[in-house]
Amino acid sequence: MNTPPLLEVRNLQVHFRVFGGYLKVLDGVNLVVRAGEKVGLVGESGCGKTTTMKAILRILPEPPAQIVGGHVLFRGKDVLKMRPQELRRLRGRGISMVFQDPTAALNPVFTIGQQLGDVIRYSHSDGRVDAGQIRLKALQALKEVALADPERLLDSYPIQLSGGMRQRVCIAMALATQPELLIADEPGTSLDVTIQDQILRLLHNLVVERNTSVILITHTLGVVREVTDRVYVMYAGTIVESAPTKVLFANPMFPYTRGLMQSVPRLSGGGVAEGIPGRIPNYLNPPTGCRFHPRCPHVMEVCRHEKPPVFTVGEEHYVACYLYAS
Amino acid sequence: MRLVIFILKRALHSIFVLLGLSVVIFAISRVLPGDPARMAVGARAPQWVVDNLRAQMHLDEPLYVQYGYWLIDALQGKFGISLVTRREVAEDIKEFFPATFELALFAGILMGGLGILLGTISARHKDKWIDNVVRVLSYLGVVTPAFVFAIIFMLVFGYWLKWLPTIGRLSEGLTRPPVITGLMTIDALLAGDLVVFWDALKHIVLPAIALAMGGLAQEARITRATMSDNLTKDYIAAERALGIPERVIMGKYLLKPSLIPTISILGLDFAGTLSSAFLVELIFNWPGISRYGINAMLRKDLNAIAAVILVLGVVFIVVNIIVDIVVAYLDPRIRLSAERSE
Ligand SMILES: Nc1ncnc2c1ncn2[C@@H]1O[C@H](COP(=O)(O)OP(=O)(O)OP(=O)(O)O)[C@@H](O)[C@H]1O
Ligand code: SF4
Numbered sequence: 001m002n003t004p005p006l007l008e009v010r011n012l013q014v015h016f017r018v019f020g021g022y023l024k025v026l027d028g029v030n031l032v033v034r035a036g037e038k039v040g041l042v043g044e045s046g047c048g049k050t051t052t053m054k055a056i057l058r059i060l061p062e063p064p065a066q067i068v069g070g071h072v073l074f075r076g077k078d079v080l081k082m083r084p085q086e087l088r089r090l091r092g093r094g095i096s097m098v099f100q101d102p103t104a105a106l107n108p109v110f111t112i113g114q115q116l117g118d119v120i121r122y123s124h125s126d127g128r129v130d131a132g133q134i135r136l137k138a139l140q141a142l143k144e145v146a147l148a149d150p151e152r153l154l155d156s157y158p159i160q161l162s163g164g165m166r167q168r169v170c171i172a173m174a175l176a177t178q179p180e181l182l183i184a185d186e187p188g189t190s191l192d193v194t195i196q197d198q199i200l201r202l203l204h205n206l207v208v209e210r211n212t213s214v215i216l217i218t219h220t221l222g223v224v225r226e227v228t229d230r231v232y233v234m235y236a237g238t239i240v241e242s243a244p245t246k247v248l249f250a251n252p253m254f255p256y257t258r259g260l261m262q263s264v265p266r267l268s269g270g271g272v273a274e275g276i277p278g279r280i281p282n283y284l285n286p287p288t289g290c291r292f293h294p295r296c297p298h299v300m301e302v303c304r305h306e307k308p309p310v311f312t313v314g315e316e317h318y319v320a321c322y323l324y325a326s
Numbered sequence: 327m328r329l330v331i332f333i334l335k336r337a338l339h340s341i342f343v344l345l346g347l348s349v350v351i352f353a354i355s356r357v358l359p360g361d362p363a364r365m366a367v368g369a370r371a372p373q374w375v376v377d378n379l380r381a382q383m384h385l386d387e388p389l390y391v392q393y394g395y396w397l398i399d400a401l402q403g404k405f406g407i408s409l410v411t412r413r414e415v416a417e418d419i420k421e422f423f424p425a426t427f428e429l430a431l432f433a434g435i436l437m438g439g440l441g442i443l444l445g446t447i448s449a450r451h452k453d454k455w456i457d458n459v460v461r462v463l464s465y466l467g468v469v470t471p472a473f474v475f476a477i478i479f480m481l482v483f484g485y486w487l488k489w490l491p492t493i494g495r496l497s498e499g500l501t502r503p504p505v506i507t508g509l510m511t512i513d514a515l516l517a518g519d520l521v522v523f524w525d526a527l528k529h530i531v532l533p534a535i536a537l538a539m540g541g542l543a544q545e546a547r548i549t550r551a552t553m554s555d556n557l558t559k560d561y562i563a564a565e566r567a568l569g570i571p572e573r574v575i576m577g578k579y580l581l582k583p584s585l586i587p588t589i590s591i592l593g594l595d596f597a598g599t600l601s602s603a604f605l606v607e608l609i610f611n612w613p614g615i616s617r618y619g620i621n622a623m624l625r626k627d628l629n630a631i632a633a634v635i636l637v638l639g640v641v642f643i644v645v646n647i648i649v650d651i652v653v654a655y656l657d658p659r660i661r662l663s664a665e666r667s668e
């Protein structure tokens with residue numbers, strides 16, 4: 001038997017309780033990351049990328065979120081069944097995360113030194129490291145992300161830094177735990193394009209250097225093409241297609257993915273693909289069958305009633321669409 | 327250093343507030359109907375006695391001159407004789423203010439300590455049964471006046487269970503420790519008299535809790551609201567994602583940003599306790615300034631009224647300065663913007 005992959009997400013379902021019912025956001029997400037692999041996750045705004053990542057780390061705010069089904073296996077162990085103690089070992093050293101919005105991800109009333117220091121302190125198994133050592137490691141971590149004057153940064157509050165600096169600090173924190181898997185949720189989307197580019201490049205170099213596994217969420221298809229080995233395409237809470245990066249770009253199959261590839265490389269903003277009119281569906285009463293059917297140019301009768309199963313269309317190329325049945 | 331400047335600036339600012347307050351107090355006292363001199367000596371005193379007293383109190387001079395005399399005296403703590411107790415008002419204040427201050431101090435500690443504790447528990451177990459219990463209780467706490475609690479506590483713990491005394495600050499037969507701070511419990515400790523300390527503590531429990539209930543409930547509600555909001559913030563998710571233990575997140579990273587609104591309201595509640603303690607002081611026969619102030623108002627004892635209002639005004643201002651300092655300590659955003667505006 002082969003060893004289990006580093007991370008495996010099986011049929012993950014997450015709902016949000018809101019006034020008037022439940023938002024059925026994640027509708028059975030499946031995802032695999034192998035050791036050392038760099039995986040991309042793309043999909044338009046609101047399709048549930050961040051929700052999936054937070055569910056993997058069990059950091060969704062519950063309530064309103066509710067994980068209603070599925071499994072998250074890290075090295076074969078189910079994260080959803082872990083006790084607090086095991087969870088704490090998983091977070092940080094097993095999996096860590098760079099958040100989408102660095103301003104929201106830093107605690108406004110503590111200095112960078114306090115926050116980074118605690119991350120370093122508790123990433124040691126017993127939490128017993130002396131203050132001098134923590135300081136040295138913190139300075140080291142800030143230097144690695146190319147931040148100038150790290151000494152002064154340690155005593156600064158997030159509000160005193162620019163957006164780009166905050167993002168670098170977040171990356172420094174996420175890497176300071178020496179994680180096996182790094183989740184990078186659209187790092188730098190809130191920043192201007194040049195800085196975003198620098199930050200992505202920096203992040204890429206750091207993870208290649210350390211052979212860290214990565215899930216990279218991004219709106220920029222060019223980046224995905226450049227730095228990932230495999231890509232997952234998400235639509236309205238399900239993975240609709242996955243393939244090795246080259247294959248996906250050469251031969252996209254799911255109608256939504258095709259639209260993506262034809263449209264502008266950046267998919268930020270409202271309705272994504274030019275070729276595909278319409279918006280992401282309402283999660284309160286999502287479409288039955290294939291969630292993409294209201295927007296699909298190839299929709300068939302069966303699509304409206306039955307959720308399409310996953311079809312294998314090539315080596316490591318999977319599509320959840322009836323067009324590829326048989 | 328910066329802190330010192332900050333405090334000095336706030337203090338300077340407060341002086342103007344106090345001057346404004348003094349004008350208002352003076353104006354009210356002189357606008358009220360009735361002749362203070364006549365009220366002081368009674369209806370049957372001959373007119374020449376009243377006239378003498380009027381001259382002595384500068385009541386025949388123009389108002390701004392009266393204000394000048396009054397202010398100079400007030401600054402020296404000379405508020406004159408209380409028309410009711412026939413003593414120096416300053417003496418009365420010295421006697422009654424510490425009693426209420428002690429009560430408010432205990433109430434304030436309960437409001438802050440228990441309020442924040444209950445709010446935290448509630449937020450952490452949002453929508454679970456314990457949260458619902460805390461929410462119902464704090465709702466009751468907010469809408470029920472302090473004197474109702476006072477009566478209930480007195481009946482239940484004083485008369486029925488007989489656990490705690492219900493009258494005054496000290497049991498009969500015990501001698502007061504030498505007055506240093508005026509706070510009975512502290513003075514007893516300073517004198518090393520544990521028997522008196524324990525007795526004084528037992529006396530203060532019921533009135534302090536009765537006074538604290540409203541604020542306690544208020545603080546619990548505010549803490550719950552801020553905390554459960556902050557719990558959904560990304561920085562909490564990020565701290566969890568980076569492996570910081572839950573107890574550190576709760577006790578440090580969630581607590582500090584969540585305390586800011588609570589502390590502001592706590593300051594107001596504490597200061598408000600001093601002036602609203604009237605019925606509780608009456609019920610527990612507590613010789614406090616709130617009761618003294620109300621009595622002075624009922625008898626139109628102008629000197630006493632002015633002194634009480636000024637003292638309470640000073641307390642409000644000092645409490646506000648302390649709140650500002652604590653909030654600036656808790657929130658670097660406020661601190662930094664204050665520094666930038668220097
Ligand atoms: N705390 C929450 N309460 C209610 N609904 C939520 C909450 N968080 C997310 N959602 C819902 O889940 C859906 C998916 O959100 P998510 O943040 O995962 O999208 P995303 O793919 O990361 O989008 P983006 O690219 O804009 O970051 C959203 O449409 C939103 O309605
Ligand atoms: S399953 Fe049907 S509706 Fe969904 S993408 Fe395929 S063809 Fe379109």
Ligand SMILES: [Mg+2]
Nearest residue numbers: 049050051100
């Ligand atoms: Mg997102």
